[in-house]
Amino acid sequence: MLNSKFLDEVSAKLGDAMQSGPAKDFEKNARALLAQGFAKLDLVTREEFDVQVQLLSRAQEKLVALEARVAALEAQRGNH
Numbered sequence: 640m641l642n643s644k645f646l647d648e649v650s651a652k653l654g655d656a657m658q659s660g661p662a663k664d665f666e667k668n669a670r671a672l673l674a675q676g677f678a679k680l681d682l683v684t685r686e687e688f689d690v691q692v693q694l695l696s697r698a699q700e701k702l703v704a705l706e707a708r709v710a711a712l713e714a715q716r717g718n719h
Contacts, residue, residue, distance in 0.1 A: 645679065645680075648676075649672065649673075652672050653672060
């Protein structure tokens with residue numbers, strides 16, 4: 640999913656951060672760089688993902704119930 644251009648950009652920026660700043664600033668620079676990189680990706684939190692899984696599950700359950708109801712109504716209509 641990650642494209643090579645993005646990974647190359649991250650790698651280059653990490654290399655620059657290591658060479659230009661003191662070692663104690665590396666973690667801060669790396670975190671900022673990674674945060675910037677992740678912001679470019681269209682990511683969701685685990686909590687948001689779990690909510691969507693629950694919504695999809697409920698929608699699938701409703702769809703099955705509606706399909707059964709339509710089938711029953713069609714069967715009734717066919718009998719009359």
